[in-house]
Amino acid sequence: xxxxxxxxxxxxxxxVLLTLLPLAAGGIYALLYSVGLAGSLAPGFTLRYWDSLxxxxxxWQTFAYSAYIMMVSVLLSYASALALVISGRGRLMQQSxxxxxxxxxxxxxxxxxxxxxxxxxGGGWLAxxxxxxxxxxxxxxxxxLVNDPYxxxxxxxxxxxAFAFFSIYLDRVYANERIGEQVQSARVLxxxxxxxxxxxxxxxxxxxxxxxxxxxxLFVFGSYEVPLLLGRSSPEMLSVRIVRMLSRxxxxxxxxxxxxxxxxxMLSVLAVILLRKSKGGLR
Amino acid sequence: xxxxxxxxxxxxxGLAAVFFLSFFLxxxxxxxxxxxxxxxxxxxxxxxxxxxxxxxxxxxxxxxxFINRYMNEYVKPKLDSLYGIHLVLLEGQGNRxxxxxMTEKEAGIRRGxxxxxxxxxxxxxxxxQIEGLFGPFVEKLxxxxxxxxxxxxxxxxxxxxxxxxxxxxxxVQQVIIYDSLRVPDPPRNMEAxxxxxxxxxxxxxxxxxxxxxxxxKAFLTELAGAPDTFYGPFREKTYLKxxxxxxxxxxxxxxxxxxxxxTFPDAVASLHQLFINGELNFSMSNxxxxxxxxxxQGLFPESTRAYVPDHGxxxxxxxxxxxxxxxxxxxxxxxxxxxxxxxxxxxxxxxxVWGDGTVLARKxxxxxxxxxxxxxxxxxxxPSRDEIGEKAIREFDAEYMxxxxxxxxxxVIEN
Numbered sequence: 001x002x003x004x005x006x007x008x009x010x011x012x013x014x015x016v017l018l019t020l021l022p023l024a025a026g027g028i029y030a031l032l033y034s035v036g037l038a039g040s041l042a043p044g045f046t047l048r049y050w051d052s053l054x055x056x057x058x059x060w061q062t063f064a065y066s067a068y069i070m071m072v073s074v075l076l077s078y079a080s081a082l083a084l085v086i087s088g089r090g091r092l093m094q095q096s097x098x099x100x101x102x103x104x105x106x107x108x109x110x111x112x113x114x115x116x117x118x119x120x121x122g123g124g125w126l127a128x129x130x131x132x133x134x135x136x137x138x139x140x141x142x143x144x145l146v147n148d149p150y151x152x153x154x155x156x157x158x159x160x161x162a163f164a165f166f167s168i169y170l171d172r173v174y175a176n177e178r179i180g181e182q183v184q185s186a187r188v189l190x191x192x193x194x195x196x197x198x199x200x201x202x203x204x205x206x207x208x209x210x211x212x213x214x215x216x217x218l219f220v221f222g223s224y225e226v227p228l229l230l231g232r233s234s235p236e237m238l239s240v241r242i243v244r245m246l247s248r249x250x251x252x253x254x255x256x257x258x259x260x261x262x263x264x265x266m267l268s269v270l271a272v273i274l275l276r277k278s279k280g281g282l283r
Numbered sequence: 284x285x286x287x288x289x290x291x292x293x294x295x296x297g298l299a300a301v302f303f304l305s306f307f308l309x310x311x312x313x314x315x316x317x318x319x320x321x322x323x324x325x326x327x328x329x330x331x332x333x334x335x336x337x338x339x340x341x342x343x344x345x346x347x348x349f350i351n352r353y354m355n356e357y358v359k360p361k362l363d364s365l366y367g368i369h370l371v372l373l374e375g376q377g378n379r380x381x382x383x384x385m386t387e388k389e390a391g392i393r394r395g396x397x398x399x400x401x402x403x404x405x406x407x408x409x410x411x412q413i414e415g416l417f418g419p420f421v422e423k424l425x426x427x428x429x430x431x432x433x434x435x436x437x438x439x440x441x442x443x444x445x446x447x448x449x450x451x452x453x454x455v456q457q458v459i460i461y462d463s464l465r466v467p468d469p470p471r472n473m474e475a476x477x478x479x480x481x482x483x484x485x486x487x488x489x490x491x492x493x494x495x496x497x498x499x500k501a502f503l504t505e506l507a508g509a510p511d512t513f514y515g516p517f518r519e520k521t522y523l524k525x526x527x528x529x530x531x532x533x534x535x536x537x538x539x540x541x542x543x544x545x546t547f548p549d550a551v552a553s554l555h556q557l558f559i560n561g562e563l564n565f566s567m568s569n570x571x572x573x574x575x576x577x578x579x580q581g582l583f584p585e586s587t588r589a590y591v592p593d594h595g596x597x598x599x600x601x602x603x604x605x606x607x608x609x610x611x612x613x614x615x616x617x618x619x620x621x622x623x624x625x626x627x628x629x630x631x632x633x634x635x636v637w638g639d640g641t642v643l644a645r646k647x648x649x650x651x652x653x654x655x656x657x658x659x660x661x662x663x664x665x666p667s668r669d670e671i672g673e674k675a676i677r678e679f680d681a682e683y684m685x686x687x688x689x690x691x692x693x694x695v696i697e698n
């Protein structure tokens with residue numbers, strides 16, 4: 001018993017040491033950097049970097065744009081995966097063709113982003129086909145699907161990745177929670193198809209999956225490679241902006257980059273706390 | 284401790300760990316005390332001796348197969364056979380070098396992971412700001428006697444005297460790249476460029492990086508009428524006067540740029556990509572040999588050409604810097620010395636190898652080397668260095684670059 005207790009304590013200590021401590025140290029360092037108390041060129045305590053960041057207004061644009069990409073990508077992929085799983089009645093992954101769902105997950109996001117660029121850009125494969133078909137006369141006439149104002153390219157790649165993940169995940173949940181059997185029971189008791197969907201399937205799946213979906217949404221919110229390749233100069237997604245600010249020619253801009261890092265960390269911590277506190281959330 | 288007493292095996296392991304830790308720390312201390320002897324105080328023979336058998340970590344951009352081949356198939360074997368130095372190439376350029384050195388410095392790491400880096404004026408300015416460069420070491424290199432320090436394009440980097448803190452390695456000039464089949468008569472000035480983009484919207488843009496900002500410096504020169512307007516230290520009034528005109532011009536014509544000027548490629552590599560796939564009729568490069576290289580690599584069509592517009596273009600040098608916290612400064616000095624040897628520079632200047640301009644003054648070389656340099660084959664697709672050199676503009680003070688980056692974002696991209 002004592003050995004098991006020690007093991008548990010050691011495991012916890014290791015977890016704190018390897019994950020929480022570096023994160024906390026990173027957060028403190030980012031905060032100190034952003035108020036002029038850390039870094040090679042630290043001028044001493046000042047709030048001017050936060051001031052300039054907040055007053056510029058583009059910071060809110062960055063957060064809003066990241067939130068928009070996150071919401072659209074996750075909602076679209078979740079809804080599509082849910083529809084597919086419900087129509088497959090939790091037996092999707094039992095079929096041999098289900099292996100196709102694992103394919104996008106095995107590919108790095110950057111590779112998919114590059115593929116999307118080659119496919120959708122003005123000089124890409126789709127544009128070449130349109131040119132050969134006589135629909136366009138120059139690459140400039142092809143609709144903007146990458147580096148576009150609405151983030152279509154970014155959303156497409158995130159959709160591909162998330163749809164595969166959600167399909168596999170929701171299918172497992174459908175099977176493990178025996179939702180099919182519950183639906184059958186409801187139907188025996190007189191519920192219609194729509195009723196059993198609204199009263200049984202959706203509440204059960206949503207309650208079971210929303211913590212994981214929320215964490216996935218946070219991951220999309222902070223994604224880097226995909227918006228770097230397929231996004232625009234402005235507005236930028238959060239990670240792209242952070243890396244740009246941390247690697248700017250003017251080293252005086254680094255504290256502003258660290259201020260965004262700190263704000264982003266706090267937002268993530270807040271999201272995790274809310275998830276833990278919510279009913280059926282993270283445990 | 285209680286656990287250690289209970290379990291003798293664990294106790295022995297703990298003691299062994301303490302022993303190895305002490306041994307490791309004492310080794311580190313010995314290594315540090317040895318490293319504290321600066322190679323600047325040694326004779327060159329002692330530097331060579333110190334460097335023999337050591338490993339040098341060089342961080343450099345590795346995005347060009349020609350440059351990679353030159354380094355891997357010529358420089359590395361030569362260093363190994365001549366000096367017993369094992370050269371390790373680390374991938375990374377300006378930002379990465381500065382970030383790593385800064386982070387190591389802030390963490391108090393005295394023996395950093397990079398011994399030397401391939402840098403340009405931008406990185407030199409940043410590394411000098413954080414005192415990240417070792418030196419002055421250039422005079423100590425025997426081959427430095429051949430360097431053309433009378434040339435202001437070599438002796439000054441972003442209007443800042445090099446002062447022995449970086450060793451010149453090559454010299455380049457910005458060129459505009461175009462496809463001669465698509466653009467038979469490329470625009471020679473801003474007025475012609477404006478007319479061109481109006482007639483063929485969406486076929487021109489600039490990258491939001493060092494190369495793009497370098498083009499903006501050339502535009503400033505045209506607007507000012509004379510390149511020397513921007514020579515010397517930064518002048519706020521001059522900058523505001525001409526940059527105002529530049530932003531007005533860009534904001535007026537950007538609607539005819541690629542994607543209506545609402546977005547700009549983040550790097551010159553993306554610009555090349557758009558040029559190759561036919562979206563853009565122009566690209567640009569800070570390496571005047573790039574067109575010949577890319578055609579030989581099969582990336583650009585053979586109809587690609589390079590030119591310098593009438594307003595001229597920035598010519599600058601690129602350098603090797605040794606990090607102040609580099610673990611092997613002696614080895615790095617030997618590498619730098621080899622890279623500026625007549626043989627290494629001559630080989631690098633060949634367009635079939637790299638085509639990089641030499642930093643050596645030919646008149647200082649032996650007659651034999653002068654002949655060899657004179658016999659280097661000419662480029663096929665780009666104008667000669669002598670021809671474009673007549674329109675060379677010196678780099679401006681670093682503050683101009685800082686302001687251009689900032690204002691281009693605020694006043695053009697986010698406008």
